Amino acid sequence: AQKVTQAQTEISVVEKEDVTLDCVYETRDTTYYLFWYKQPPSGELVFLIRRNSFDEQNEISGRYSWNFQKSTSSFNFTITASQVVDSAVYFCALSSTFGNEKLTFGTGTRLTIIP
Amino acid sequence: DVKVTQSSRYLVKRTGEKVFLECVQDMDHENMFWYRQDPGLGLRLIYFSYDVKMKEKGDIPEGYSVSREKKERFSLILESASTNQTSMYLCASSPVGGVSFEQYFGPGTRLTVT
Numbered sequence: 001a002q003k004v005t006q007a008q009t010e011i012s013v014v015e016k017e018d019v020t021l022d023c024v025y026e027t028r029d030t031t032y033y034l035f036w037y038k039q040p041p042s043g044e045l046v047f048l049i050r051r052n053s054f055d056e057q058n059e060i061s062g063r064y065s066w067n068f069q070k071s072t073s074s075f076n077f078t079i080t081a082s083q084v085v086d087s088a089v090y091f092c093a094l095s096s097t098f099g100n101e102k103l104t105f106g107t108g109t110r111l112t113i114i115p
Numbered sequence: 116d117v118k119v120t121q122s123s124r125y126l127v128k129r130t131g132e133k134v135f136l137e138c139v140q141d142m143d144h145e146n147m148f149w150y151r152q153d154p155g156l157g158l159r160l161i162y163f164s165y166d167v168k169m170k171e172k173g174d175i176p177e178g179y180s181v182s183r184e185k186k187e188r189f190s191l192i193l194e195s196a197s198t199n200q201t202s203m204y205l206c207a208s209s210p211v212g213g214v215s216f217e218q219y220f221g222p223g224t225r226l227t228v229t
Contacts, residue, residue: 009155037220042222043124043203043222044220044223045205047217047218047219050217091157091158102160102163102173103148103158103160103218105157105158106157107155
């Protein structure tokens with residue numbers, strides 16, 4: 001069975017601070033995908049990134065960066081110089097590459113950026 | 116742009132009513148999904164469909180059924196709504212296979228059962 005754990009339920013930081021959202025996963029699959037989604041107050045989940053289990057390179061996209069470490073089964077997400085618009089609920093998710101393409105989601109981390 | 120639409124943003128129903136939640140996607144995606152989102156529980160998969168008239172149970176199918184008569188439309192049905200089905204319902208779609216696996220989500224329907 002697959003499992004995604006986001007131990008941080010809520011985080012608040014002051015604007016311009018850096019913040020890291022943790023994600024730990026469990027799977028028996030040798031190949032899989034990991035995702036991060038953002039859910040702003042409007043409610044619609046927005047795709048942020050997909051990472052293949054074969055690719056352990058870290059990725060940076062503007063103020064966002066992702067640290068994938070297979071050895072610790074973690075896929076952490078860092079926002080640098082946070083902004084109020086980053087306030088949202090962030091979900092980490094896991095998908096097997098075999099069979100059906102279901103996503104297993106973590107419970108989410110509510111991030112509040114304080115102006 | 117991929118667009119997934121849901122018939123209602125907010126819905127209030129009475130206990131025992133039959134409730135239909137509709138989802139339509141315009142990108143010819145084979146896969147469609149229904150989730151419910153509850154505080155502290157994240158998103159949990161109710162049902163999904165990988166083709167017209169095909170469906171599979173997700174993690175929490177009890178009390179729900181689905182219908183997919185056309186590729187673009189996936190309906191979630193609450194046969195007899197109960198208060199514990201008060202929740203946010205999210206629909207998603209994705210293309211089959213390839214390197215994607217990314218799901219595209221609708222805006223959600225917040226259902227209240229009284």
